[in-house]
Amino acid sequence: MGQESEIMFEQGAIRPPNEAGSLLVRVTRNCPWNRCHICPPFKGLKFSKRPVEEVRRDVDRMAELYASRGLAPESAFLQDADSLVVPTDELLDIIGHIRMRFPSVRRVTTYARAKTMKGKSVEDLGRLREAVLTRIHSGMESGSAEVLELIRKGNTPDDILAGGLHVVSSGISLSEYIMPGVGGRRLSRDHALETAKILNRIRPDYVRVRTLAIHPLSPLERMTREGAFEPMTDVEIVAEIRLLVEHLDEMPAHFRCGDFSLNLLMQVDGRLDRDKGAMLDEIDRFLALDPERQKAFALIQRSYPGLLPLEVAEDAPVMEEAASEVRRLEASEPDGFNRAIRALMTRQLPPLPGPTWPD
Ligand code: SF4
Incomplete structure (x- = not known):
């Protein structure tokens, strides 16, 4: 949980090392599969998709916090383990909101499982790339x-x-x-x-x-x-x-x-x-x-x-x-x-x- 006096928003447990400076926006909680024998961070934690309104509120709170510190991140990372499970239109809404509140953000990245990437059409992925x-x-x-x-x-x-x-x-x-x-x-x-x-x-x-x-x-x-x-x-x-x-x-x-x-x-x-x-x-x-x-x-x-x-x-x-x-x-x-x-x-x-x- 990110926290600064009354400004609060959720953050997940992991991100790739090269996203250390990115805005971390949690669109789902934990991993929808969560059964791999190699990976501890989500074990025992229930997966859930967060309502778009809730994610937008987090972005608003992060925008207040970053503005108060004079910070302008250039990238955002969507958490947690498999953000592509979120319907494409919802992801587009969230990314659009991030870019509206953070005009400095030039790129957005995320984790995704192979099966989920396979389930997204190339056309939908292309729309996400354009966003x-x-x-x-x-x-x-x-x-x-x-x-x-x-x-x-x-x-x-x-x-x-x-x-x-x-x-x-x-x-x-x-x-x-x-x-x-x-x-x-x-x-x-x-x-x-x-x-x-x-x-x-x-x-x-x-x-x-x-x-x-x-x-x-x-x-x-x-x-x-x-x-x-x-x-x-x-x-x-x-x-x-x-x-x-x-x-x-x-x-x-x-x-x-x-x-x-x-x-x-x-x-x-x-x-x-x-x-x-x-x-x-x-x-x-x-x-x-x-x-x-x-x-x-x-x-x-x-x-x-x-x-x-x-x-x-x-x-x-x-x-x-x-x-x-x-x-x-x-x-x-x-x-x-x-x-x-x-x-x-x-x-x-x-x-x-x-x-x-x-x-
Ligand atoms: S799919 Fe990825 S995040 Fe989920 S349990 Fe397996 S390794 Fe961990």
């Missing part, structure tokens, strides 16, 4: 049917393809989010190859990389304990990303690891038609390190999430100190190092709203 809905962010995660089923994504590869093509054909910019590691060891190859295949057909503007971290209360954690899911190591995930990049066409799409600190190699970031070779070279430099250095590098990056240049692996004193911690963790319990890394990664996940992860 300056300029970009849609969509959590594809994988192009593999088996992986999508495993994580209960509720979309098939055909849904992802059709939804993505609708958006691209309408002229709206598309960001597809993919999740290395999410198929576990068994499905890793299928995950990389099928994901590349679908992305090559959709040709989105952005491929944003979101390495899997397993929430301790999630079904994937339970499946890991039961042996039904085999989490991959950092080195295996980097090799999976290499396979994916290798099979992606040299298209004018940004391949971005740099905007998410759960990606071990955030420096693998560039345009596929321009930088694919350089990105593969950077991955190969990591894969060529000896195993002890790879683990020491991973431990440093997981302990201090952020962009870590590979040159760190040449710094002998830093590497020796990290390597001795790696040895201590390995000796502490079976699979001790990998468990410690996974625990460090979960710290970066958004919080679960309640005490349990509902089925």
